[in-house]
Amino acid sequence: GQNIDQPTEMTATEGAIVQINCTYQTSGFNGLFWYQQHAGEAPTFLSYNVLDGLEEKGRFSSFLSRSKGYSYLLLKELQMKDSASYLCAVSDTGGFKTIFGAGTRLFVKA
Amino acid sequence: DTGVSQNPRHKITKRGQNVTFRCDPISEHNRLYWYRQTLGQGPEFLTYFQNEAQLEKSRLLSDRFSAERPKGSFSTLEIQRTEQGDSAMYLCASSSGGSGRETQYFGPGTRLLVL
DSSP states (O other): OOOOESEEEOOOOETEEEEEEEEEOOOSSSOEEEEOOOTTSOOEEEEEEEEEHHHETTTTTEEEETTTEEEEEEEEEEOOOGGGGEEEEOOOOSOOEEOOOOEEEEEEEO | OOOEEEEEEEEETTTTOEEEEEEEEEEEEEEEEEEOOOSSSOOEEEEEEETTTEEEEEETTTTTTEEOOOOOSSSEEEEOOOOGGGGGEEEEEEOOOSOOOOOOOOOOEEEEEEE
């Protein structure tokens, strides 16, 4: 079957660092995406990993280990506006179908 | 280009009625996707178009759902004989279809409430 697991909720403090983990089991793999979604809004693209290793983009970094079926999203210097759901998604072979996890709701407190 | 747009943004209907939603993708994107999202869940894949061809449809999609993309540009999603369980956010996304990364860019969604 196809399955993506990520924690339901996390809480962190403004200015801190938080790591959101994602494990996946899918029939095919053509890359892993992280999206941010604020309540009532559409998901917005954050990062893409297709090769093992760390991709850094400003305050956000994403890591992938294909052999372990594992990824994480690292958020540094947390801001209140980072309070949102973070969706881990895996693109099936050929990129036709993307499977999304249920999302991790991050609460950033002062 | 202003990104993916969807209309209407909100729709309230009575059970048994038909509804139709429209999606206008980013102009140069030839791939278009429909998803459904309920509270506390991630987007659930419904169907996918490459240009005007519907290449994949979720087995979860009942026969009451149909989607078209007649000229390979905008797309419509119709739900016939709506049920209360159809209440959800319907998201459209598009991608460029080039080699390598297939980042999907989402529209604002249409929120459907079936009474």
